[in-house]
Amino acid sequence: MVPSEVMRRRVPTGATKRAARAYSSNMKRAIRWLLVGLSLLIVTTVAAAVWLWNDPASAFRLAMVAGQTNAGLTERTTEIDGRIWRFLDSEAPHPRNALVLHGLGTSAEAMMTIAPILRETHRVVIPDLPGFGEHAVHGTMAHDATFYIDAIESFRAAQNLGEVDLIGTSMGGAFAAAYAAKYPQHVRRMVLLSPAGVTPPHVNEFMRRVIDGEIPLDIHDDASFAEVLRLNFPSPPPMPEPIRVEFVARAVARRDAFLRIIEDLRPFLINGVEPLMQDIDAPALVLYGKLDQLTDPSMLAIWRFGLPKMEGEVLDGAGHVLLYDKPNEVAKRMREFLR
Incomplete structure (x- = not known):
């Protein structure tokens, strides 16, 4: 070149x-x-x-929708006997159905994490029970245990769920046990997380306050909401201010109905499941948290004595909300038990 x-x-x-x-x-x-x-x-x-930040209601709603989407759940409604039921549904095409019952003062969203746990084996259906979440109270009728158990059966039948695996926490755990006693033909197995409904061998601070006539779960301002969080969680979860504001506002708006429901259910939640245990045939997994300040872990002994087909455990380091404090441990035991 x-x-x-x-x-x-x-x-x-x-x-x-x-x-x-x-x-x-x-x-x-x-x-x-x-x-x-x-x-x-x-x-x-x-x-x-x-x-x-300045529209807590919208922030709350968006947070709920995000949680539903993350859990793989769809929000649906149905009408039963003239009442609108709102529920979350995984719509998974599995032969087994899991009917999930939330606790006192919460809603279907409190149990959303069940759906991913059972994604491979169950269709998961979580209703707002009457008087909670987006489900209005049913008029002036007594919202006692009989009312709720029959309402749960009406929902199960309307959704054609057939035989179900029942999962309930706290109040929902007591409802699950009572449902299994009344409708044994519809229950394959049940998982009870921190269930109420039996007499505690050890009476904790919360129970003493209830005996003295207090309602420790009554949310009427921000301070009382903080107290409810303290009772439920050893380490309360972080909560953005708009979500917290809306949660308190919703609780205050529904306070009268909530207090009425508590009075209607008080006898059942104290020890109403015990006389029913003889009619429960479904195998049960019962879990409590060692740090539970609401339903005391000593209650496990009552379930063990009353249920012939029962597995149970007290989880170290967990409070009342086992799905938050020990999600992996609960998921493992639940999958093994419901397989």
Whole structure:
């Protein structure tokens, strides 16, 4: 190769220079639009955050929808005897159905984590029970144990669930046991998490307060909500302020109905399951947390004595809400028991 040819290859032509300038200009324009887009995204995100912070109801609703989506659940409604039931449904095409019952003062969302646990084996259905969540109280009728057990049966039949695996926590655990006693033909197995309904050998602080006439779970302001969290969790979960504000507001709005339900259920939740145990044939897994301040772990002994087909355990380091404190341990035991 001669020197002149080398120089021709190394020295850019006019066309090459123009192409380089055009490329540089396009890159600058692209970077500028990218920065504009990022700025708009940041502004939009900040605006959305400010809006949600000042609109707790929308923040609460979005948080619930996000939780449902993450758990693989769909929100559905159905009408039974003129009443609207709202429920969460995994809609999984499995031959086994899990009917899940939430605890006192909560809603279907409190049990959402059951769906991923049983994703491979069960269709999971979680209703808002009457008077809780988005399910209104049923008029002036007494909301006692008989009312709830028959309401649960009406829901099961309306959804054509057939034989179910029952899962309940706290109040829902007591309902599950009572349902299994009254409708044994519809229950294959049941999992009871921190269940109420039996006399505790050890009376803890919460129970003493109830005996003295207090209602420790009555939420009427932010301080009482903090107390409810303390009773339920050894280490209460972090909660964004808008969600906390809306939770308290919803509790206060429904307070009269809640207090009425507590009075209707008080005898049952104290020891109403014990006389029914002789009629329970379904195998049961009963779990408590060692740090439970509501349903004392000493209650496991009552279940062990009353249920012939029972497995039970007290989980170290867990409070009342086992699905929050010990999710992996609960998931493992639940899958093994319901397989």
